[in-house]
Amino acid sequence: MQRLPELKPTPLRPRHPLVYGAGFFLFVALLSFIGRIGMLWVLLAATLAIVMAIGAIAIAVRAR
Secondary structure (H helix, E strand, O other): OOOOOOOOOOOOOOOOHHHHHHHHHHHHHHHHHHOOOOHHHHHHHHHHHHHHHHHHHHHHHHOO
8 A cells, every 4th residue: 555645834925015005905995985085085095906916916926
């Protein structure tokens, strides 16, 4: 009977700072929406968060 191969733990990579920035701007968009500051600010913050998240994903995919 064959032995099972030894499993090695997957190395954890730290999150890119853009991920934290995207989360912050999503939080700002939520507060703007709840506080009724204006739909323009909600859309701007949400759009900026989405662009930052896409950038973080693109950087993560291109990295080793």
